[in-house]
Amino acid sequence: MDFVYILTFICLFNLHPSIAQNSTVSWAGDAEESLSTIIADEETKFRTYIVHVSIPDGQTFTESETLDSWYNSFLPTTTSGLNDQSRMVHMYRNVVSGFAARLSPEEVKAMEKKDGFVSARPQRTLSLHTTHTPNFLGLHQNLGFWKGSNYGKGVIIGLMDSGITPNHPSFSDDGVPPPPRKWKGKCQLKGKACQNGDQNAAWCADGSLKNADVKGKVVLCQRGGGIARLAKGQTVKDAGGAAMILMNQEPDGDSTLADPHSSIPEAELNYPSFAITLGTTSQTYTRTVTNVGEANASYTVEIFPPPGVSVSVMPYRLDFSEVNQQLTYSVTFKPSNEDAITPEFVQGYLKWSSDKHFVRSPISVQLV
Numbered sequence: 615m616d617f618v619y620i621l622t623f624i625c626l627f628n629l630h631p632s633i634a635q636n637s638t639v640s641w642a643g644d645a646e647e648s649l650s651t652i653i654a655d656e657e658t659k660f661r662t663y664i665v666h667v668s669i670p671d672g673q674t675f676t677e678s679e680t681l682d683s684w685y686n687s688f689l690p691t692t693t694s695g696l697n698d699q700s701r702m703v704h705m706y707r708n709v710v711s712g713f714a715a716r717l718s719p720e721e722v723k724a725m726e727k728k729d730g731f732v733s734a735r736p737q738r739t740l741s742l743h744t745t746h747t748p749n750f751l752g753l754h755q756n757l758g759f760w761k762g763s764n765y766g767k768g769v770i771i772g773l774m775d776s777g778i779t780p781n782h783p784s785f786s787d788d789g790v791p792p793p794p795r796k797w798k799g800k801c802q803l804k805g806k807a808c809q810n811g812d813q814n815a816a817w818c819a820d821g822s823l824k825n826a827d828v829k830g831k832v833v834l835c836q837r838g839g840g841i842a843r844l845a846k847g848q849t850v851k852d853a854g855g856a857a858m859i860l861m862n863q864e865p866d867g868d869s870t871l872a873d874p875h876s877s878i879p880e881a882e883l884n885y886p887s888f889a890i891t892l893g894t895t896s897q898t899y900t901r902t903v904t905n906v907g908e909a910n911a912s913y914t915v916e917i918f919p920p921p922g923v924s925v926s927v928m929p930y931r932l933d934f935s936e937v938n939q940q941l942t943y944s945v946t947f948k949p950s951n952e953d954a955i956t957p958e959f960v961q962g963y964l965k966w967s968s969d970k971h972f973v974r975s976p977i978s979v980q981l982v
Contacts, residue, residue, distance in 0.1 A: 659718045662703055662737040666712040667730045681705070685713045688728055690721045767794075818846040818858070829854030836861050887976040888945065892923060896948035901975070903941060905934035913966040913973070915943075920960035920979050924950040927964065947979065 675681040685705050703714040722734045753760035817839030833855040835846045850858040881890045881899050913932045919925040926946045964975040
């Protein structure tokens with residue numbers, strides 16, 4: 615009897631640690647799985663938002679650290695399971711004011727109340743469009759405009775851009791036939807990005823084109839840089855350039871003002887456009903036009919005057935009876951009685967319309 619009792623006790627003693635050990639392992643596994651589920655549920659609440667903000671008037675940021683600090687001020691003070699570093703994805707410093715951050719919908723709602731907030735849009739993945747597929751342009755192989763133009767054979771496409779990457783696959787000429795015989799140009803690339811020193815060449819500063827091959831070419835020059843327009847033209851001429859195009863800056867508007875190289879004022883040249891400097895007195899200019907359309911055609915003018923300027927046209931209708939016939943009309947500009955106009959340059963246009971065609975004549979006025 616005693617023997618049986620002792621044996622039973624030993625069996626029970628050995629059994630209990632086993633049960634306890636198994637229970638402990640089971641509980642630890644459940645806790646680990648529950649913690650992972652909680653973290654996953656927290657993270658699914660957050661999305662990457664592109665946040666656009668507006669810098670308050672009169673406030674400037676001289677250092678990037680100051681701008682970064684201002685961006686971070688839009689983030690919530692409580693991290694809700696995410697640390698500060700994982701919240702901020704990217705800060706924009708050049709083209710737009712804003713940042714990309716991991717946020718919950720509730721946090722975006724709270725951010726909308728902060729001064730300087732403009733918008734917040736969830737990040738989206740967009741499919742890539744190709745530049746090699748005619749279908750993207752709505753062109754079809756055996757019908758329509760593409761076929762009617764002989765699939766663009768012999769068409770020369772010119773591109774003048776200072777910000778392209780020539781090695782990009784979009785510019786690959788694999789499978790492209792050689793240029794047509796009438797093509798007289800050539801592709802030139804020095805293979806380097808624009809540096810600070812190259813800005814002088816962009817402004818056509820004196821001597822800046824000595825090492826550039828511009829002989830017989832049209833040179834594009836930026837306005838500004840403290841360099842007179844006549845001096846820019848002289849630089850292009852000295853380098854052998856055939857002509858110069860001045861590129862306006864934003865304050866210049868659509869103006870085509872030129873410095874006189876002869877005794878003929880620019881506004882009196884028979885340009886299709888009008889570029890004048892208008893003070894307190896009226897000015898009248900004439901234009902002679904040639905009919906290159908149908909033999910019998912009548913064009914009626916519609917006037918879209920620049921703000922602050924009164925425009926009248928005589929005659930208001932041009933009646934052509936034959937091809938290549940020339941007719942003359944006059945345009946009078948005078949300041950209107952409107953309130954003071956703040957822009958230095960104002961724009962408008964004339965629109966001559968027939969039953970089949972219309973022609974626009976841009977107007978740019980510098981108010982003095």
